[in-house]
Structures are given as C-alpha cells and as structure tokens.
Amino acid sequence: MDSIIFDLDGTIWDPIDTVLFAWNRCIKNYSEIKRELTRTDLEDTMGLQLQDLSKQLFPYLDEELRMKVVTECCDLEMGYLQKQGGKLYPNVEYVLSVLSKKYKLFIVSNCQDGYIESFYEYHNLEKYFFDYENPGRTGLTKGENIKLIINRNNLISPIYVGDTEGDLNAARYAGIPFVYAKYGFGQVGEYDKVITKFDDLLNI
Missing domain, CATH: 3.40.50.1000 (HAD superfamily/HAD-like)
Incomplete structure (x- = not known):
C-alpha cells in the first residue's frame, strides 16, 4: 500500500448541521417547496451526485427547478462551511x-x-x-x-x-x-x- x-x-x-442550516435558509425563497429539510433527509443523500440528490429531496419539482434549487443551496452552503466548518x-x-x-x-x-x-x-x-x-x-x-x-x-x-x-x-x-x-x-x-x-x- x-x-x-x-x-x-x-x-x-x-458537515450536516452546517449544511442543513444553509439549505433551509435557501429553500425558504421557494414557495413550491412544502417543508424544511431534516438531518435525516440529508443523511439519506450522502454520496449522491447533485442530480440524484435533487431527485431524492425534491421529487415533486421539475428537473430544471430542482437543479436551480440545489445549485443555489450548494453555493450558500460553501460560504457557511468556510466560516463554520463541519x-x-x-x-x-x-x-x-x-x-x-x-x-x-x-x-x-x-x-x-x-x-x-x-x-x-x-x-x-x-x-x-x-x-x-x-x-x-x-x-x-x-x-x-x-x-x-x-x-x-x-x-x-x-x-x-x-x-x-x-x-x-x-x-x-x-x-x-x-x-x-x-x-x-x-x-x-x-x-x-x-x-x-x-x-x-x-x-x-
């Protein structure tokens, strides 16, 4: 080896607690999203690429909106991770x-x-x-x-x-x-x- x-x-x-805070703050801007995410929601997406992650978290949104939401969430989360870490x-x-x-x-x-x-x-x-x-x-x-x-x-x-x-x-x-x-x-x-x-x- x-x-x-x-x-x-x-x-x-x-990193989930930091990421969860950032994502819930971001999705408040979308009336199409019905509820806040939970820690379990994010744990269940660990290891997925963004497209699959978006389908699992927001299956009721069309693909274009799903990807827009997760891209914005990811952009916001990186700022929080830089300041708060995991x-x-x-x-x-x-x-x-x-x-x-x-x-x-x-x-x-x-x-x-x-x-x-x-x-x-x-x-x-x-x-x-x-x-x-x-x-x-x-x-x-x-x-x-x-x-x-x-x-x-x-x-x-x-x-x-x-x-x-x-x-x-x-x-x-x-x-x-x-x-x-x-x-x-x-x-x-x-x-x-x-x-x-x-x-x-x-x-x-």
Whole structure:
C-alpha cells in the first residue's frame, strides 16, 4: 500500500448541521417547496451526485427547478462551511498527520467544485493531502475520479476509505481495496476491511 484515497462526508467529517442550516435558509425563497429539510433527509443523500440528490429531496419539482434549487443551496452552503466548518470525527488531524508520514493521502468526493476547498480552508488540513477530485470539476463519476487520481499521481497500490455503497462501487470500479467507515452515514454489506472509528486506520 502506497497511498490512501478518502471519501469526505461521513468518513473524515460530518458537515450536516452546517449544511442543513444553509439549505433551509435557501429553500425558504421557494414557495413550491412544502417543508424544511431534516438531518435525516440529508443523511439519506450522502454520496449522491447533485442530480440524484435533487431527485431524492425534491421529487415533486421539475428537473430544471430542482437543479436551480440545489445549485443555489450548494453555493450558500460553501460560504457557511468556510466560516463554520463541519464536525471532524475524533482524532482526525492526529491520524492524518501520522498516516501522511508513510502514505500519500488524497480525497475523492461526490461534491461540487469548491466544497473540498471549503473543508480545507476552515479546518486547515490541506497540508496532509497531495491531491483531490470531485465531479464538480471533472463531470466524472466517483469511480472515474478515483482512477483519475491514481493515474495522475502514478499510484501503485492505493486503497479507498468511504462509508456508503456508492463508495464501495467506486472502489470496485477503480479496482482497488475498499475500507468501510462503519461510523459514517451508509450501510455497506461488502468490504475488504472495516473501521469503527477513524483511529482504526492506524492499525490496518
């Protein structure tokens, strides 16, 4: 193993409380939306790309309006994340500092352009990562973005750490081992290794 590629939401941090506040503030501007979102609503969309996320949250809106709403919500959320951040899982920075001395670390997340940068900016963790990618920049799936990171950085033996079935499928698509972050948002039935807390990565 020469490198570790991480998912972000549900793996390194929990941003939902900040994101939920921003999204509910944004959707108040739309009379077509019948109710505020809940934390459970957002937890159930973790790992989805924006188009699928919009269908799940607002299935009663037409596609054009759905995408307009989620785009505006995402733009607003990044401002809040830059100022308030999310909740890092326990000992994240310590674990990253230890791992980064032995492995190259990366992030591949199904998020919009600017989201990972907001995470970096508030929590000051960019120094531990070599590179990152997301569909907001490339238009590619998570599996394709993992392969892009592998090829761009000449990785020989990476693993992927994530918390959802989509993360598992992306790792399988890229042909690399999958480590399931069981403490995150998703339920995964198949994995190569499992961690119940972020610190467990030090023992793999």
